[in-house]
Amino acid sequence: EVQLVESGGVLVQPGGSLRLSCAASGFTFSNYWMSWVRQAPGKGLEWVASIKQDESEKYYVDPVKGRFTISRDNAKNSLYLQMNSLRAEDTSLYYCMRGLRLGDSWGQGTLVTVSS
Amino acid sequence: DVVLTQSPLSLPVTLGQPASISCRSSQGLVHSDGNTYLNWFQQRPGQSPRRLIYQVSTRDSGVPDRFSGSGSGTDFTLKISRVETEDVGVFYCMQGTHWPFTFGPGTKVDIK
DSSP, rough: EEEEEEEEOOEETTTOOOEEEEESSSSOOOGEEEEEEEEEESSOOOEEEEEESSSOOOOGGGGGTTTTTEEGGGGGEEEEEOSOOGGGGEEEEEEEEEOOOOOEOOOOEEEEEEEO | OEEEEEEEEEEEEEETSSSEEEESSSSOOOOOTTOEEEEEEETTTTTTOOOHHHEETTTTTTOTTTEEEEEEETTEEEOOOOOOGGGGEEEEEEEEESSSSSEOOEEEEEEE
């Protein structure tokens, strides 16, 4: 069974930094693109970033370019999202998702709150 | 960016009756590889999204056959043949053809 477990979400001040993690199990992690998707409280879904199996390709949506960095460690079956220069509008539930175009499995999410 | 427009945004339905959700794209969704990456997700209250349909019409394993997807080009539809209590939630279409990938605003389905 595919399992994706996110962690690292906390309350952080504007301008602060945070690293989210996603622990994957139940499948061969190194064979899949992985992505982060977020959902602001009571709002819809927004793609954040995606990373290829060997990290040779990474994609970001414009609002996070230059501030967020997606990475992975295939030896540890883990996905990461380094978030810098956080803004109030980054407040969201962040989901780890398997895949690029098809998004077939999601974690339960980790909540990031940016507030002073 | 590709804009996905869903209608209706709110859909009160009677148990056992059919329901239909439209998703219209601002651009065609046929990828250069020939596939159309239009997917449908259901988010039940308090839960993560789960995929129901991928590439327009292929139902995921374990998804009841009362769910079906159809469409082409820029117009797509998710249909529920007979709504059940467990279908309550928000349904999102999502395109994975043009970066940045985008989601529709969601259609909230509840029981009358």
